[in-house]
Amino acid sequence: MSLDGCGAPQQGVDIQVGANEVVLTGKVRSDGAPVGGAFVRLLDASGEFTAEVVSSAEGDFRFYAAPGAWTIRALHRSGNGQASVNADGPGVHPVEVAVA
Amino acid sequence: MSREDVLVSAAWSEENLTTPGVVFVEVDEDTTAYDGGHIPGAVKIDWKNELQDPVRRDFVDREGFEKLLSAKGIANDDTVILYGGNNNWFAAYAYWYFKLYGHDTVKLLDGGRKKWELDGRPLDKEQVERPATGYQAQEQNLAIRAFRDEVVDAIGNKNLVDVRSPDEFSGKLLAPAHLPQEQAQRAGHIPSAINVPWSKAANEDGTFKSNEELAEIYGEAGFDGSRKTIAYCRIGERSSHTWFALHELLGHEDVKNYDGSWTEYGSLVGVPVELGSGKEG
Numbered sequence: 001m002s003l004d005g006c007g008a009p010q011q012g013v014d015i016q017v018g019a020n021e022v023v024l025t026g027k028v029r030s031d032g033a034p035v036g037g038a039f040v041r042l043l044d045a046s047g048e049f050t051a052e053v054v055s056s057a058e059g060d061f062r063f064y065a066a067p068g069a070w071t072i073r074a075l076h077r078s079g080n081g082q083a084s085v086n087a088d089g090p091g092v093h094p095v096e097v098a099v100a
Numbered sequence: 101m102s103r104e105d106v107l108v109s110a111a112w113s114e115e116n117l118t119t120p121g122v123v124f125v126e127v128d129e130d131t132t133a134y135d136g137g138h139i140p141g142a143v144k145i146d147w148k149n150e151l152q153d154p155v156r157r158d159f160v161d162r163e164g165f166e167k168l169l170s171a172k173g174i175a176n177d178d179t180v181i182l183y184g185g186n187n188n189w190f191a192a193y194a195y196w197y198f199k200l201y202g203h204d205t206v207k208l209l210d211g212g213r214k215k216w217e218l219d220g221r222p223l224d225k226e227q228v229e230r231p232a233t234g235y236q237a238q239e240q241n242l243a244i245r246a247f248r249d250e251v252v253d254a255i256g257n258k259n260l261v262d263v264r265s266p267d268e269f270s271g272k273l274l275a276p277a278h279l280p281q282e283q284a285q286r287a288g289h290i291p292s293a294i295n296v297p298w299s300k301a302a303n304e305d306g307t308f309k310s311n312e313e314l315a316e317i318y319g320e321a322g323f324d325g326s327r328k329t330i331a332y333c334r335i336g337e338r339s340s341h342t343w344f345a346l347h348e349l350l351g352h353e354d355v356k357n358y359d360g361s362w363t364e365y366g367s368l369v370g371v372p373v374e375l376g377s378g379k380e381g
Contacts, residue, residue, distance in 0.1 A: 077213075
């Protein structure tokens with residue numbers, strides 16, 4: 001994993017969570033099937049863009065965030081979709097996003 | 101300078117994939133995207149391994165840039181079309197870098213890889229070989245590159261545009277939310293900086309907003325068009341994106357990118373640092 005760059009680490013590999021880290025993670029799906037190569041955008045409580053990753057071949061994504069209410073929006077050539085997640089504290093917060 | 105001089109659309113690009121004198125270059129920190137499928141005929145540049153000096157914390161020097169472009173088969177009179185992932189962050193960085201070394205005819209593919217993929221345009225895995233050239237670079241144009249002392253001197257008198265996310269600006273986070281939290285010794289921002297996240301300049305599909313929208317966004321945030329400007333982020337790539345918006349699209353004349361950015365500033369001893377939204381005072 002790169003220490004000085006902005007490329008996201010590989011999505012979907014084992015997650016190591018630091019004691020104070022807030023991790024939002026899950027899958028993008030279409031009709032239940034994982035969607036790889038989707039552009040997954042993290043929006044804050046006011047709808048403002050915060051970060052973006054590309055989902056792995058298995059549809060996985062992950063964000064390191066702060067506690068709060070977040071929206072995760074996925075864009076793919078097959079369609080778009082979004083889901084909300086409320087991270088009340090450090091730890092791993094799962095969320096699924098359906099695109100259509 | 102008009103928008104057409106610095107940006108090309110995905111549609112134009114698809115029509116000009118084989119046009120002589122036009123070279124497509126994918127730029128990313130992680131080049132596995134290129135290896136998994138790239139715009140037909142495009143060569144790749146690895147932001148870290150090819151544009152950064154392997155020992156010193158700096159860019160490759162003029163001679164190194166000449167060697168790199170010669171080996172990639174890029175000639176001085178080629179029109180270079182840059183694109184990449186991460187909403188063109190590293191492509192915008194490379195754009196600024198090409199300008200730094202005096203390559204005039206360089207343009208960004210509006211929306212980068214994202215727009216190309218969302219449009220369902222063709223990608224292939226063909227190995228791209230271009231005959232080597234004898235590329236000649238200029239000395240760095242330091243009118244577009246800021247160093248740390250200049251940044252400290254700019255506090256309170258130039259536009260300092262911090263293009264990181266609000267949580268990085270306020271000191272809550274040290275890095276973007278999709279990355280592990282590491283880096284500078286201290287969190288926060290440079291006093292007197294305004295916070296206009298780079299993403300404000302981009303639409304959801306990665307294309308740049310219109311000039312009218314851009315002017316409104318920076319104006320509302322307190323950008324003063326009569327002042328000189330320095331843009332910064334964490335490592336200088338997101339601020340290249342904003343440098344492009346301010347200098348190339350809006351035509352503000354004296355705009356520099358501080359590539360040392362927060363990883364340097366936030367580790368300096370003795371410089372002022374501000375926390376919070378910056379709007380209280």
